[in-house]
Amino acid sequence: MEPSRPRHAAEAAIPDDVRARVMPAVLDELACWGVERFSVEAMAERHNFDPAIIYRYWGDRHRLIVDFALGDNEVLRAETDTGSLRGDLMALARHIANRINTDIGRTFVRALVMDLRGRHDQETRMAIWREQFGAARTILERARDRGELRPDVHALAAVQIVIAPLNVYALYSEEMITDEYCAAIADTAWHALAAR
Missing domain, CATH: 1.10.357.10 (Tetracycline Repressor, domain 2)
Incomplete structure (x- = not known):
């Protein structure tokens, strides 16, 4: 179960280095598992970072995937x-x-x-x-x-x-x-x- 989205997640500016590290991991997970089986915890474990980073800046997996999709x-x-x-x-x-x-x-x-x-x-x-x-x-x-x-x-x-x-x-x-x-x-x- 994903943590509830912190109030400040949508407003928090995402540092460039965090985005540069997370977005390739998102793509890699989506390529392997698709949207349906995408897991923040599994992604963080496979790519060696703390899942708290995702919840701090994106709030949940849904917002993370949407942000990835709409980057341009x-x-x-x-x-x-x-x-x-x-x-x-x-x-x-x-x-x-x-x-x-x-x-x-x-x-x-x-x-x-x-x-x-x-x-x-x-x-x-x-x-x-x-x-x-x-x-x-x-x-x-x-x-x-x-x-x-x-x-x-x-x-x-x-x-x-x-x-x-x-x-x-x-x-x-x-x-x-x-x-x-x-x-x-x-x-x-x-x-x-x-x-x-």
Whole structure:
């Protein structure tokens, strides 16, 4: 059982040296055990540090995994503001592909796959998805403000048009996602979403 989250955990600034030591350990554990069987205590033991460090700065395993997943969310928001719906969709596809094309990115996508033996980490997966969806939904809001978006667009489906094929690629292939593939996804999404 995990200790209760201290009040100050969310506010405590995480020192760079702590983050640099913990995040590779998180990836290693996720690669071996997935989200479902991820354990702070086991990770700390295997990587030779005190689990109290995790509880001090992150509060619990859920927040630690979400923090790992969303480390580049601000970069995503900045990179996908190109001034046009088509450009933003292409930037979104490229950003996701660039992450998936790394060992870390592909490993993490695979670690998020549901383990059929348990569903207790659905909250962790949903927290990651909500944050990623929120960053991508900003693209649609900007496009709507510019008059580029069809009025009847379903936001969740629109975001999934871009994100889903890239994640499926990561799950079933070791090949790099090419810029041409990103362009094809972005172009398909643009044709589906753009006002005529």
